Each structure stands twice: as structure tokens, then as C-alpha cells.
Amino acid sequence: MSFLEMENVSVGFGLEGFRTEVLRDASLSVEENEFIAVIGFSGSGKSTLVSMLTGLLRPDKGVIKLKGKEITRPGPHLGIVFQNYSLLPWLSVYGNIELAAKKVFPEYSKAQRKEHIERYIEMVSLTPARDKKPGELSGGMRQRVSLARTLCMQPEVLIMDEPLSALDALTRANLQDELVRIWEEDKRTVVMITNDVDEAVLLADRIVPLTMGPAATLAESFPVTLPRPRDRTSLNTNPEFKKLRNEIIHFMTAMNKEAKMLRVDRGLSMPDVKPFDFTAA
Numbered sequence: 001m002s003f004l005e006m007e008n009v010s011v012g013f014g015l016e017g018f019r020t021e022v023l024r025d026a027s028l029s030v031e032e033n034e035f036i037a038v039i040g041f042s043g044s045g046k047s048t049l050v051s052m053l054t055g056l057l058r059p060d061k062g063v064i065k066l067k068g069k070e071i072t073r074p075g076p077h078l079g080i081v082f083q084n085y086s087l088l089p090w091l092s093v094y095g096n097i098e099l100a101a102k103k104v105f106p107e108y109s110k111a112q113r114k115e116h117i118e119r120y121i122e123m124v125s126l127t128p129a130r131d132k133k134p135g136e137l138s139g140g141m142r143q144r145v146s147l148a149r150t151l152c153m154q155p156e157v158l159i160m161d162e163p164l165s166a167l168d169a170l171t172r173a174n175l176q177d178e179l180v181r182i183w184e185e186d187k188r189t190v191v192m193i194t195n196d197v198d199e200a201v202l203l204a205d206r207i208v209p210l211t212m213g214p215a216a217t218l219a220e221s222f223p224v225t226l227p228r229p230r231d232r233t234s235l236n237t238n239p240e241f242k243k244l245r246n247e248i249i250h251f252m253t254a255m256n257k258e259a260k261m262l263r264v265d266r267g268l269s270m271p272d273v274k275p276f277d278f279t280a281a
């Protein structure tokens with residue numbers, strides 16, 4: 001039994017007859033402290049998958065289990081980081097994180113809570129910005145607050161839904177390095193959704209492609225055997241990195257083409273209508 005297990009999960013939206021199946025028979029096994037990257041095209045069902053992994057949405061079929069116990073609702077043991085930081089604008093960095101810490105560890109004394117919060121602020125390198133409000137922070141800094149807020153709840157699984165997609169390329173690269181450092185320091189099981197192959201190879205132990213929707217499913221995973229720590233500059237010339245990157249891109253492109261062809265096959269059959277000439281009376 002794996003730490004996090006998803007068995008033949010299907011889910012769809014809409015009423016009977018108009019229903020779209022978003023995921024069909026999707027299965028995934030994640031080991032404790034493993035870093036998994038799920039990669040998929042826009043609209044393939046990545047956020048739907050996140051909603052199910054975090055217990056926000058129940059599958060129509062199949063089951064998702066954490067340590068053998070079915071996930072039936074959200075909770076602090078399933079930490080989530082979204083693409084948009086969703087911070088409270090009237091609270092400081094400290095205040096935003098404190099809100100989560102208070103909820104999850106109500107038994108902590110004031111001093112214990114302060115120490116706990118400051119540990120996570122330090123972990124995301126935001127100590128100098130501790131008292132700033134979200135409006136005074138850059139996008140990258142806001143995402144760090146969001147990450148610290150989730151990590152301070154000490155979730156058993158950290159689920160990240162395209163956490164770096166809204167950032168510019170340089171900030172994104174910087175935060176990718178930070179993410180690895182944090183994961184090394186504060187080891188936990190991670191499922192990260194991304195649409196960036198390089199990012200997935202740099203960060204993950206294993207990459208799981210999500211096939212094109214509707215009725216998307218999780219394909220066979222690509223293990224990343226590149227040794228850690230991985231240095232982004234030397235990776236660019238590393239033959240193993242280039243080979244894996246090309247294999248994944250090739251797989252995703254082929255899948256996209258196949259899905260398009262299937263869509264054409266499923267095209268509407270047009271009625272055999274003959275034009276009527278109203279002028280020829």
C-alpha cells in the first residue's frame with residue numbers, strides 16, 4: 001500500500017444526458033516523501049484532480065486513500081497551494097500565516113505559536129518582510145507567504161496547483177530552487193501540477209502525464225533519476241536531462257495529436273440538406 005493511493009477514479013460534471021466525464025479510471029500511487037509532478041495540457045482536468053486529492057470533490061467512481069484511509073473531505077493534513085495566492089490583504093505576512101497556525105494548533109501557547117510561525121517565515125526567506133501586507137509584496141513573495149501558510153499546518157501531503165504559473169520567468173526559476181531547498185529541509189509528500197516540462201524534471205522524482213480530456217487519465221509515469229541536488233545551469237547540457245525532456249515532450253505532443261484526430265472522428269455528422277432556391281418560383 002502506498003502513502004497516497006488513487007484507484008480507478010472517474011469524475012464528471014453535468015446532468016444525465018449532458019454529462020462530461022473529465023477523468024476516467026485515473027490511478028496514482030505516491031510513496032511517502034516522494035515529489036510527484038503531474039503534467040497536462042490546459043483543460044485536461046488538472047484542477048479537477050487537485051480538488052479530488054484535497055477532498056474538495058468526491059469521485060463518482062473509484063477511491064482516493066491517504067495511509068489506507070479514504071479521503072472524504074478537506075483538512076489541514078492535505079495542504080494546498082493555488083496559483084493565485086489568496087491572501088487576506090489587510091493582514092501582514094505574519095498575520096496571514098498566524099490565521100492558519102491558530103486554526104490547526106489551537107493548543108499552542110502564544111510563544112510557541114510565534115516560534116512556529118517565525119520558523120516558516122524564515123523557511124521561505126521572508127523574515128525581513130514579516131510585517132508587510134500582501135499589497136506591498138511582489139508576486140513571488142506573495143507565493144512564498146502562501147507556501148509558508150500551507151507548510152505551517154504541517155500537512156501530510158502538499159498539493160500544489162500550478163503554483164508558479166503566474167510568475168515571470170526569473171522569479172519562477174528562483175522559486176523553483178527555493179521549493180527544492182524547502183522540500184529537502186522539510187521533507188513531505190508532494191503532488192505538484194504543472195504545465196512546464198523543464199520545471200517537472202528539475203523538481204520531481206517522477207512525472208505523471210495527464211492525457212487529453214474529456215475522459216482524461218493518468219498515464220504511465222516517467223521516473224527522474226537525475227541525482228540531487230540538481231543544478232539548473234548544468235542540467236541544460238546534461239544528456240540524461242535532455243533525453244528525458246525530449247521523451248516527455250514527444251509523449252505529450254503525440255497524445256495531443258491523437259486526441260485531435262479522435263475529436264475529428266467523433267465529429268458531427270451533418271444532415272444531407274439540399275439548398276432550396278426561393279428566387280426560382
Ligand SMILES: Nc1ncnc2c1ncn2[C@@H]1O[C@H](COP(=O)(O)OP(=O)(O)OP(=O)(O)O)[C@@H](O)[C@H]1O
Binds near residue numbers: 044046213
Ligand atoms: N464545476 C464544473 N462544472 C462543469 N464543468 C467543469 C467544472 N469544473 C471543471 N469543469 C470542466 O472540466 C474540464 C477540466 O477542467 P479543469 O479546470 O480541471 O482543467 P485544467 O487542466 O485545470 O485546466 P487549466 O489548465 O486551463 O486550468 C474542463 O472542460 C472544464 O470546463
